[in-house]
Amino acid sequence: MTELPTMRLLCALTAGLVLAGCGGDNGAYGGNGPDGGKGGGTDAGGSIDCVLTLVPPTDTAIGQAIEVSAQVDGAAFGLHEFTWSVDLGGITQNITELSDPVDRIQFVPSEAGPYRVAVSATVGGLECLSATTTIGVVATGARKNSYRMRVVTASGAPTQDMAVDVYGGSDVVLPVTVLSAGDLVSGTILDSTGAGVPAYIRARLRDSVPPVDYETFSTEGGEFSLTLPDERFDMLIVPQSGTQPATLRSDRTAAEVGTILTLVAPTTIAGRVLDSEGSGVQGARVSLLVDGAKTTEATTAADGAFSVEASGSFLTGLALAPAPGSGMPSLRAEALSGQAVGDTSNVVIRYADPSIVAQVDITNSGGGGAVGARVEWRADVAAAGTVSVDSVESLDGTLRVAATADAIGRVQSNIVARDASIVVHGAGGSEARLLRDVAWATAPISALSLETLLALPVTAEAAGSPLESADVRAVPQGILAPQFGPVQSVTAADGSAAVGVVRGGAYQLQVVHPLAGEVGAFVADAQPATVLGPLVLPGTIVAHGLVHVDSQPAPGAQVRLYCDDCKGNDAVRVHASAVADSTGHFMFRIADPGVDDL
Amino acid sequence: MPSWLAGIVVLFVGAGGCFFTEVVNEAPVSGIRTLKDGPHFIGETLSFNATKTVDDVVSNLSCEWRAFTCQDSAGTNCTPIGEPEFYGITGEFEVLVESHETIKIQLQVTDELGATRLQPDIVTIDVNNRAPSIDLEVTGHKEPQTDLFVLYRAIDLVIAPGVGGGDDVTLDPDGDEVTFSWSYLAPPGSQESARSFDEVGEDGYRLVPDVSGQWTVTLTADDGHGGTDEITKTIPVGVDSPPCLQSLDPVADTSGFYLVESADGARSFSVLSVVDALDPFPMSPGADEVFGTSTFRWFLKEPGAASFTWIAGHVAESYAVDPLNYEPGDLLELRVEVQDRVQGAERELTCADDARACELNAGSQCFQRLTWGVQIQ
Numbered sequence: 016m017t018e019l020p021t022m023r024l025l026c027a028l029t030a031g032l033v034l035a036g037c038g039g040d041n042g043a044y045g046g047n048g049p050d051g052g053k054g055g056g057t058d059a060g061g062s063i064d065c066v067l068t069l070v071p072p073t074d075t076a077i078g079q080a081i082e083v084s085a086q087v088d089g090a091a092f093g094l095h096e097f098t099w100s101v102d103l104g105g106i107t108q109n110i111t112e113l114s115d116p117v118d119r120i121q122f123v124p125s126e127a128g129p130y131r132v133a134v135s136a137t138v139g140g141l142e143c144l145s146a147t148t149t150i151g152v153v154a155t156g157a158r159k160n161s162y163r164m165r166v167v168t169a170s171g172a173p174t175q176d177m178a179v180d181v182y183g184g185s186d187v188v189l190p191v192t193v194l195s196a197g198d199l200v201s202g203t204i205l206d207s208t209g210a211g212v213p214a215y216i217r218a219r220l221r222d223s224v225p226p227v228d229y230e231t232f233s234t235e236g237g238e239f240s241l242t243l244p245d246e247r248f249d250m251l252i253v254p255q256s257g258t259q260p261a262t263l264r265s266d267r268t269a270a271e272v273g274t275i276l277t278l279v280a281p282t283t284i285a286g287r288v289l290d291s292e293g294s295g296v297q298g299a300r301v302s303l304l305v306d307g308a309k310t311t312e313a314t315t316a317a318d319g320a321f322s323v324e325a326s327g328s329f330l331t332g333l334a335l336a337p338a339p340g341s342g343m344p345s346l347r348a349e350a351l352s353g354q355a356v357g358d359t360s361n362v363v364i365r366y367a368d369p370s371i372v373a374q375v376d377i378t379n380s381g382g383g384g385a386v387g388a389r390v391e392w393r394a395d396v397a398a399a400g401t402v403s404v405d406s407v408e409s410l411d412g413t414l415r416v417a418a419t420a421d422a423i424g425r426v427q428s429n430i431v432a433r434d435a436s437i438v439v440h441g442a443g444g445s446e447a448r449l450l451r452d453v454a455w456a457t458a459p460i461s462a463l464s465l466e467t468l469l470a471l472p473v474t475a476e477a478a479g480s481p482l483e484s485a486d487v488r489a490v491p492q493g494i495l496a497p498q499f500g501p502v503q504s505v506t507a508a509d510g511s512a513a514v515g516v517v518r519g520g521a522y523q524l525q526v527v528h529p530l531a532g533e534v535g536a537f538v539a540d541a542q543p544a545t546v547l548g549p550l551v552l553p554g555t556i557v558a559h560g561l562v563h564v565d566s567q568p569a570p571g572a573q574v575r576l577y578c579d580d581c582k583g584n585d586a587v588r589v590h591a592s593a594v595a596d597s598t599g600h601f602m603f604r605i606a607d608p609g610v611d612d613l
Numbered sequence: 614m615p616s617w618l619a620g621i622v623v624l625f626v627g628a629g630g631c632f633f634t635e636v637v638n639e640a641p642v643s644g645i646r647t648l649k650d651g652p653h654f655i656g657e658t659l660s661f662n663a664t665k666t667v668d669d670v671v672s673n674l675s676c677e678w679r680a681f682t683c684q685d686s687a688g689t690n691c692t693p694i695g696e697p698e699f700y701g702i703t704g705e706f707e708v709l710v711e712s713h714e715t716i717k718i719q720l721q722v723t724d725e726l727g728a729t730r731l732q733p734d735i736v737t738i739d740v741n742n743r744a745p746s747i748d749l750e751v752t753g754h755k756e757p758q759t760d761l762f763v764l765y766r767a768i769d770l771v772i773a774p775g776v777g778g779g780d781d782v783t784l785d786p787d788g789d790e791v792t793f794s795w796s797y798l799a800p801p802g803s804q805e806s807a808r809s810f811d812e813v814g815e816d817g818y819r820l821v822p823d824v825s826g827q828w829t830v831t832l833t834a835d836d837g838h839g840g841t842d843e844i845t846k847t848i849p850v851g852v853d854s855p856p857c858l859q860s861l862d863p864v865a866d867t868s869g870f871y872l873v874e875s876a877d878g879a880r881s882f883s884v885l886s887v888v889d890a891l892d893p894f895p896m897s898p899g900a901d902e903v904f905g906t907s908t909f910r911w912f913l914k915e916p917g918a919a920s921f922t923w924i925a926g927h928v929a930e931s932y933a934v935d936p937l938n939y940e941p942g943d944l945l946e947l948r949v950e951v952q953d954r955v956q957g958a959e960r961e962l963t964c965a966d967d968a969r970a971c972e973l974n975a976g977s978q979c980f981q982r983l984t985w986g987v988q989i990q
Contacts, residue, residue, distance in 0.1 A: 167862050167883075167885065169860035169885050169886055213869070214869075215869050215870060215871070215872060215988075217872060225877070225878075226877055228863075230863055230871060230872075231866070234868075253988075255869050255870070300940065300941070300942050302941050302942055302990075309990055312941075312942045334875070334940070334941035334942070334990075336940030336942065336943075345940055347875065347941070349875075349876055413937075500926075571859065571860050571885055572885075573862065573883070573885045584878075593895065594885060594886055594894075594895040
């Protein structure tokens with residue numbers, strides 16, 4: 016009895032030593048297959064006397080014995096005693112001890128999934144910092160989907176992309192994602208006189224889709240710093256004053272980004288914006304792309320004249336935004352031929368079409384004037400204008416003219432387009448009308464009536480059964496956006512739902528369920544007979560992962576998965592995302608690639 | 614000289630003639646020695662042996678030991694423990710103490726000629742009670758900055774063994790069944806109808822406080838044998854602090870405008886993480902059910918507009934600026950504010966509407982509003 020207090024004191028002291036620098040398990044994740052990671056010490060430090068490290072296997076398969084060993088590091092010495100546990104989804108697995116003391120075990124996975132291995136140990140009576148690892152076992156015949164995993168850290172380490180394969184048939188463990196802390200580079204932006212330039216600075220990772228940008232702002236003295244990975248970049252400098260043109264510096268190393276960059280003295284380029292009759296267009300905002308970099312922006316005078324500052328010699332693009340209410344289309348060109356420009360150049364931008372007066376009387380479905388209805392004339396106008404320096408090049412345009420119906424439901428506006436669609440959104444929100452490609456120059460309309468939104472039927476199923484409680488979201492595309500916002504519904508027990516859409520409109524439909532995953536469909540022309548479904552959701556699996564920056568966990572890191580070989584919008588769509596917890600662990604649900612029938 | 618031999622000699626000397634004498638075998642004289650001093654407790658093994666023993670003719674003695682449990686210290690209302698046990702004079706008799714009742718030990722010594730004392734030797738042993746020892750484990754959701762338990766959120770109190778107590782089943786060193794009584798003291802202003810203190814399972818209570826301040830919960834344990842223990846826990850409760858925007862992508866740098874290029878399509882401005890006691894963001898799958906998640910309010914200051922417009926219905930963690938909705942050169946400001954669940958009235962930011970950043974307290978680095986500048990190209 017008299018010894019008991021002393022024993023307690025020793026126990027408390029031991030716990031204190033261990034806890035002093037612990038902060039939690041020494042977590043680690045071993046991925047599926049040969050990329051399986053090795054557990055590493057995390058926030059261990061202080062006066063820990065022994066730390067466990069788990070060494071997971073490099074390859075796994077159902078029915079194949081998996082051997083795991085534990086290593087003890089630290090100053091503690093004496094008798095080693097280990098305690099192991101292995102579970103799959105909370106179900107304890109049988110293990111075989113391979114040594115004495117038991118620093119190695121093996122188990123034989125009977126099914127696919129993430130196996131959690133935990134080990135604790137005492138060395139000479141001193142409790143060590145324990146360790147866990149999760150070992151993925153891939154289903155037999157598992158198919159895989161390939162993704163690019165983009166990790167945006169909260170710690171300042173640069174955003175980085177990783178290739179990752181997700182195997183189907185069961186929950187999976189992704190390989191440990193080890194990011195580079197990057198290198199901090201510092202530079203200075205100076206103008207041609209040597210004065211500092213406050214600017215927006217962007218280093219874009221070459222060939223990244225969607226682009227990976229590293230951005231910062233320089234100070235009044237022009238100083239800036241960025242943390243970059245060891246890659247190559249295209250650098251863009253946009254002075255914040257608006258009086259100096261942007262500058263591009265292509266294919267730079269990280270070290271070359273962080274240097275003194277002296278902007279060349281700008282060249283002034285003059286020009287005019289003219290309508291189809293040759294008269295000047297006032298109030299248009301013009302910015303040219305010279306050598307791919309944006310010039311300063313200018314607004315045209317009454318005679319359509321403008322002048323902008325450029326830092327290059329070849330016209331590679333332009334953007335022209337007409338004054339609001341002018342009825343003219345915006346003109347944009349990203350890839351002009353590169354006509355030479357300079358101090359003596361005269362850049363002429365000319366509209367192709369004359370102005371037309373469009374007047375429409377709008378009635379609601381009850382026959383009354385649709386007071387307050389919002390109207391847009393929308394058109395993608397091919398050959399809407401030209402730009403010329405030494406030679407003439409065609410420009411495409413985008414028309415977007417808005418108006419609101421007056422007290423009798425009438426709207427009137429000038430528009431500069433031969434053909435344009437008209438989109439009307441009733442003030443009450445339940446009625447609308449879309450007329451495509453009205454020939455305003457030759458066969459204009461003078462009246463239209465609103466219609467009640469269509470109830471577009473959608474059915475969803477998963478695993479061969481109707482899917483209840485799935486979110487159905489229809490996002491308007493093209494000329495309906497952004498005047499019409501997304502519409503949503505939820506599937507009933509029979510898997511059906513209906514979303515209110517505009518007849519003739521285009522919609523991107525997305526059906527999402529927390530467990531069954533998501534599926535998309537595109538409706539190009541919604542009509543009363545349009546029925547969507549059954550849309551089959553693929554089912555999902557949970558993917559576990561661990562993010563480190565060098566050897567330290569990366570809490571708060573955002574992980575986004577992009578399709579690896581997709582094009583267009585699919586290439587920039589985020590398929591899954593998660594944020595790492597304090598240990599760097601993250602998990603998300605993602606479409607199950609499934610398994611091959613064997 | 615042995616006393617019996619001395620008696621014979623006296624008889625011979627006193628009579629002075631020849632006569633027959635018969636030797637009378639006297640009963641042995643004995644006592645009980647308790648081999649370990651008290652106090653004695655349940656679970657202990659008591660050991661006894663016979664003390665100094667005197668017999669008139671022989672020394673080959675037999676000891677009959679009996680043990681009883683008695684309902685009184687006098688040892689009058691007793692029940693035998695097992696069967697009698699027989700040992701030689703040097704043997705030890707052992708009894709395991711299994712209850713709080715008095716132990717009575719009885720020794721009857723008999724010599725080889727069958728002589729035994731009329732009254733056996735008896736000792737009684739009182740069994741001492743040990744009180745239970747308890748502790749209270751208090752768990753709930755705490756504010757990261759203040760370490761206060763969050764108002765209106767459940768606080769669980771679970772009975773745990775105290776120092777020197779038994780295992781976590783009995784909490785009593787003697788293994789006695791322990792009964793508990795709970796009480797609590799609410800800070801001023803608390804309303805009985807607004808707070809709750811309810812039993813959860815067999816070994817816990819759940820407190821849901823309705824006012825901030827120091828709550829105290831007292832737990833008393835009674836083993837039914839006079840042993841008691843009491844523990845009082847003070848539970849500091851405070852209001853749920855507003856959440857803090859922790860990291861954003863891109864960083865909400867107020868010194869300039871981020872570029873959104875038409876060629877790149879829509880660009881997302883995102884909240885990566887939020888710090889909050891109850892509504893952190895993101896919420897890990899499988900997290901505590903009590904956790905909710907932060908929600909966001911987004912505002913846009915359109916090109917040329919004098920003020921921000923709330924983007925109704927948009928509560929996601931990111932907002933995409935689509936350059937196709939704007940003209941090159943347009944300057945926008947995109948603002949995000951974070952909200953958590955609030956008991957009662959909506960939480961209002963204390964900053965002016967035109968403040969680009971709103972900090973909970975000056976210097977706290979707990980931002981509830983941040984703003985990005987955006988330039989369309």
